[in-house]
Amino acid sequence: MPDTPHITVHPVTAKGGRPVTAHTHGTDAPLGTAYGLRDVVEFARRAGLHDPESLVEQDSPMIVWTGAARTPGPERPRGGCPAAGGSARSRVSP
Template sequence: MPDRARIVVHPPTSTGGRRVVAHIHAEDSVLGTAYTLADVAEFLRRIGVDDPDAVLAAGDPLMEWRGGGPEVWAASPGEAPGAGP
């Protein structure tokens, strides 16, 4: 895993899923849309994280959760379609 990497999991959209973006050396790379925590773990595996389950379970500083933590997968009522940064 490259130094200074950060993974941002964006808020859930009204249509479902959370966009997952890797920020590595000041560059952004969209990893995909996660619908479950297992999807996020798979994205982490694909970018070379040795033990993604440990990173997710430990609240690792590598992870930034926006719009709710790893337990939130549905948009809040009244949220606009596609809302989120």
């Protein structure tokens, strides 16, 4: 049985985001932390999934949601101070 590439959105961490990993060729690689659906779309795009917006909207099996509901959590402002609701992790600008 072939190994199907997909991304996994893991349960919410204590800091409020959901870790996202890409699974391909039998291994998992971290993509970052999702704080909203737009982050999941961006990580799916980086992982090389075709039409990531549709995959998220249509609840595709290529995006595996673990833990609670499929929504990563409240959207947070990009960049800035984590204490002010920003993210300390690096992001690629659209």
